[in-house]
Amino acid sequence: MARRGKVIIDRELCKGCYLCVASCPVKVLAEDTEPNSTGTYPAKAVHLEKCIACGNCYQVCPDVCIAVYELEGDES
Amino acid sequence: MARRGKVIIDRELCKGCYLCVASCPVKVLAEDTEPNSTGTYPAKAVHLEKCIACGNCYQVCPDVCIAVYELEGDES
Amino acid sequence: MNSEKRLMKGNDAIAEAAIRAGCTAYFGYPITPQNEIIAYMARHMIDKGRVFIQAESEVAAINMVYGASCAGARAMTSSSSPGVSLKQEGMSYAAGADIPLVLVNVVRGGPGLGSIAPAQSDYFQSTRGGGHGDYRCIVLAPKSVQECADLTYLAFDLADQYRMPAIVLADGMIGQMMEGVTLPPERKLSELPKRDWSVGGMAATHREAIHITSLDLVPAQLEEKTRARFRRYDELKAKETRFEFAGEDADLYMVAYGTSARVALGAKQLAEKEGIKLGLFRPITLFPFPDRELAKIAEKGKPILTVEMSLGQLVEDVKLAVLGKAPVHLLGHSGGVIPTEEEVFAEAKRILGRN
Amino acid sequence: MNSEKRLMKGNDAIAEAAIRAGCTAYFGYPITPQNEIIAYMARHMIDKGRVFIQAESEVAAINMVYGASCAGARAMTSSSSPGVSLKQEGMSYAAGADIPLVLVNVVRGGPGLGSIAPAQSDYFQSTRGGGHGDYRCIVLAPKSVQECADLTYLAFDLADQYRMPAIVLADGMIGQMMEGVTLPPERKLSELPKRDWSVGGMAATHREAIHITSLDLVPAQLEEKTRARFRRYDELKAKETRFEFAGEDADLYMVAYGTSARVALGAKQLAEKEGIKLGLFRPITLFPFPDRELAKIAEKGKPILTVEMSLGQLVEDVKLAVLGKAPVHLLGHSGGVIPTEEEVFAEAKRILGRN
Amino acid sequence: MKQLYGYPESLKKVQTKYCGGCGHGIIHRIITELIDELEMREKTVITNPVGCAIWADLYFDLDSVQPAHGRTPAAATGVKRVLPDHLVICYQGDGDMAAIGTAEMIHAANRGEKFTTIFVNNAIYGMTGGQMAPTTLIGQKAATAPLGRDADYAGMGYPIRVAELVAQLEGSRYIARGAVNNAANVRKTKTYIKKAFEAQLRGIGSTMVEIVSQCPTNWGMDAGESIEWLEENMLPFYKLGEIKNTLEGAS
Amino acid sequence: MKQLYGYPESLKKVQTKYCGGCGHGIIHRIITELIDELEMREKTVITNPVGCAIWADLYFDLDSVQPAHGRTPAAATGVKRVLPDHLVICYQGDGDMAAIGTAEMIHAANRGEKFTTIFVNNAIYGMTGGQMAPTTLIGQKAATAPLGRDADYAGMGYPIRVAELVAQLEGSRYIARGAVNNAANVRKTKTYIKKAFEAQLRGIGSTMVEIVSQCPTNWGMDAGESIEWLEENMLPFYKLGEIKNTLEGAS
């Protein structure tokens, strides 16, 4: 079974480049529909349940907005 | 028969480096025993009769002091 | 020839005026706030069959200008403060070899990396030869987009005529602002003054070889060459000193150039409203500095207020002109701070004891 | 510690004094007439476990000095006029980031390639910051081999204390001549003043990160930093202005520094023999210039004769100090010409109407 | 829940001034991660370039020195020679390093200066607004090459492969070229930098990692397009991989 | 009696300031012979270096320009772009070109500037009295390397093979290395320069001939010894021959 992961995105740091969105192998991420305080529409984990904690999104994010966690045991 | 040559050395331009002397395949040249007006002992064609007009001395002279001629017919 | 008024950025006006003046070779390196000049030249020079190179550095650029001018081109480079510092050796060489060229400096805040905001703190460097040795450059200081065009145009002519480098000394505000401008006419390259001292084209005249150099190891000879150059500086001073003066019978005279002069004009307008008479003396040529003209004004003994975007540079020339005949005050700013009209007026009032 | 008198070249004395002052990093590039300095450093620095690099250029050298000083070294470079012009951007950066360093300029004839003979024509460049922006450097002008040692030593201390670049302004004669010299004592590196502003060594103190930069895009902030620096210049002026004065009640006062001061001293000696009293005012610090002290002398109203190996550079500082209180004359030479004692004396007599 | 990836300690938590999608941010992150891993935060000095990465002081929570445009290799030389036990990082842009700083880059490498150069190649002058860089590709448009870089008619020169050029010099010991266009390349780039840092700490000569990076703003694209453009145009010309490695057997 | 070899017309008949045995004089002669042969005396501009060859104006009976130390490639760029139909010769020394002038040399070559560089490599700064040059060999003594050039302990860097380095750049089209140690090499060097001049006149990119040359004075030898030293030390490191030739098929 694939690793189960979780990502937390810092909405305020995000500049809306969506490189993370493109990098996710399992399409967890998408453009948010709500802007942040600077008017940017940040990235959002829309299918968090699919996350495999691969870290791709983290690797390509130029603004280090994403933290990636591995869920352990029966966490969700 | 080898080409017969003649070299004329400008004693005043000569700086006495003797690169020409070393370059002559037939040992035409040597250090002069009389200094020029600046106190330099220039190169001198001591065995002019041996000269084969190869131009080596001319080629290596840093001060372009040497003119090389080819003797024609019965010139000497 | 289009003599219609156009709305242009100062930087663009400089570039277009250079082209119209017959600049056939431009070499530059990017730096804010003058990037429009190099971009303008990139767009227009190659098209016209003229030389444009984005050089690898400012050092390379000034030496390309030197080579191009030696070879007969009206040549130019432009930069801003740090980049201009890098050109000082080259400027000294051009001065020493009597090579005309035009250098545009769109000054920004210094020292060092400083800021990109408008400043006037390269006054010493420009007027006293930031490079080594005894030499000066023609220094022209535009106050408007119109003058960006006119003085750049003039810089080429003076540089050629007096065979020396000329500097157009603008700043970030002058370079970035837009105003209406009537551009000078396009020069026919064939009608530019002949340069019998440049290299190349010997085949046509079979003249003697020309050697351009600033080297002379015999001190007396080198001195004589330098003195001859200084005689040209004297001639330049006699014939080409330019300034603007407004406010004959004032209570106080302001001295300022470029952006500062615009601010000082604002202070003068404010003062008029309050019935205070301020005069404004604006040097247009910073070298030669209009010192005799300023000295005449100083003879009235009225206080003089120097307004500059530097901490005491222009004021030295003012003091050297005034030589104690009138009290000289300084309102200086640094690091990209532009004085305000209100501030200048307040300082004038303070000096006059009117507040 | 050897306090015996040694016979040394000016250039060698500069190098040895630098080492004794605790210079731990030297970066240079060959140029006449200062090659002895770089050769001396090549022979002695590496031996002592200090840093010596023959840089690829003067531009690289000054930036290596900048880096080394940022990292805590007493760092130095030396050059001569054209090479010093290339260092102007770097000097402006050092000034803007408040980085101490020592630059030795053994001036030669200019402008351009000029000559290799002694000259003083980099006075403007040294005293008014040949680079861009509002800044100054400490400028010390030795007149003898003894002062080559003493002022180089002092330059390191002042640079450190005031956190600004210091220039030792010599010339080809000062650098090439030999005289007796008593060298200053060798400094223990461990006793040099601590530099809490330099980078490196954070692990020992767990202090906050230090960022050395001259950049500040907020004009008001950049201005405040610059003004703070100018306040240090004022302090420097108050505490460190140095000059030498001889000849209280003279008929005419000469002002000269370095080699020119030596020549002027000769003229003074010649005059004494003819019963004419000449005074000699010799600035040792060219920045800060001893203007108040000179102004006091000018108050006597006696004529002042500036002797300089440049065409009117020092004389500007003289005029700015004198401000019309006494007539100021100039005997200037250029391009490597050294004035003679006889010539200076003759000029003094001419001014005094004694010929 | 175990954190796998998070904000590096040596990187300050502020919003950068970089445009959205800009490669500089990724590179900053890799560098600081490695500094954290090597536990070198208090023994590192970075010299930051005059270019978009000019604000190192805002981002890096470690000592920094800001030298003049292009002269960082000279300044880093001064720093490293004085602080030989520190990790010294010379961060440069392509205009900064391959144009104005050519001489300093070549000679620092040739002297084998023991610092690591991080060379960010985005084929453009970012900070000053998109002028041609020495690494700009043939045909690529720039503010100073409005019709595209043209080596023949306009004499604008050819794109320079800096890594290969510097590799010619005997003082350079480790040279690699990475990219930050996707997660795999980011990871690989990190391993290159790690090797370079470790070599530096072992006191081996000059090390450099060139990083092909995107500048969406001056390429006139959005971030996604810029990645595509980079992959289609830059990567075929600037080949990724280790270009020189003479670390083996070095003391 | 037929004259086979004599004084070139374009060379002025004065005693040079060069030391006895110095290679510069030979190189001046070859250059002027070729100018005579190509009948280009009235259509040539030489930019002379700051180095021992500084007095081009005294020796060459053709137009010359004296730029700043190391900046001749930049100045020659300016000259050639303005006078594209002239033969432009950029004469440089190794200090001049490979140290202070590195950036200018690299970029002029990379832009394919259509002048010919004559690069005189004598492994030393001649004019200023024997300081280390970028081409000084390991172990060779110099005023600034009193114990000999030492790349490791003293960090003085390695001798740079300029011809090979510049050959990396696409704008360079013809690069050869000759020497003036004997008549055969002088003749060969002349053929290299001839090819370079002809390529220039055909309007092909950047051309350069490096010439290994002796400086007896600063090597501390007499002329004869300097030739031996050159042959034993320089030639094994600086290999002679054509290093790059992409002239074929060029228009």
Next chain:
Amino acid sequence: MTEKSFFAGFGGQGIISLGQIWVYCAMKEGKNVTFFPFYGAEKRGGIARASVIVSDEEIASPLVTVPDSVLVMNPDSLPLCEEMVKKNGLMVINSSLVKDDPKRSDLRVVKVEAQDIAEKIGNGKIANMVALGAMAKLTGALALTEVEPILKNFFPEDKHKFVPMNVEAIKAGFAAV
């Protein structure tokens, strides 16, 4: 007549072109003009500002420090504009985006739904032209009698197709106040 104005918004709202067109029109109407943009860090950024002066007399400092009129195109610009504008000065607010009111009570505040009007015309990007129309009417700095040929002169040939829409926006702004 001298009208010193200050236009403020964020990058992308067309503040710079607004300023340029403003002074271009005034120049064509025979005035002296000057336009000075705020040029920030050597980068692309959030804020966009322009100082513009239109006058019958010689124009002194191009830097407007005490504007007669200010245009507030986005919420962030309100505090700055409020601080700068002269006593009893004019403040035009793009009320589509700016919901707050200034605290000062001396000001003549005029709200224009510039964004909404622009969108109605067909393109949100021309909110700046709506603002221009409004500012012109309120300040009297521009007559705008021959705005179409002026705009045609201003824009390069290939942008002429946008001129009618811009003219419409300007007129709408003019009419809205």
Next chain:
Amino acid sequence: MTEKSFFAGFGGQGIISLGQIWVYCAMKEGKNVTFFPFYGAEKRGGIARASVIVSDEEIASPLVTVPDSVLVMNPDSLPLCEEMVKKNGLMVINSSLVKDDPKRSDLRVVKVEAQDIAEKIGNGKIANMVALGAMAKLTGALALTEVEPILKNFFPEDKHKFVPMNVEAIKAGFAAV
């Protein structure tokens, strides 16, 4: 006492070391001294010249323009030295090489066969030291009472073996005039 001297010859005659040893001795004898070589083109050349001053007082300009005494080591230097030397000044001539006489009649001319004397001692290269001895005696600028230890101090250890020969040359020069 101030003695300004000018030494002239060609490269290789040891003019520079002569000047240096001259001032070194004087310094060790408690005088103020200065030595200034002519440094010509950035190259090795034919001419070698040195200005030296020895004085009890503070020394003014190191550049000797009107020397009290001149030393003419080779023929080429004669015209220059003759032009410079002060009225009634001293001219010492290395008559081994210089065959001409000066044209001026006011001078005190002393001829020394420096080259020949040196060669007799065993090395033509120390003609400069012979000249030093002669100049010292004639000018009175140097006492030369303790010349051996002074020379030992001047030369590095590895050159000490040459000191006796130099001392001999100096003494010979001293005796020759």
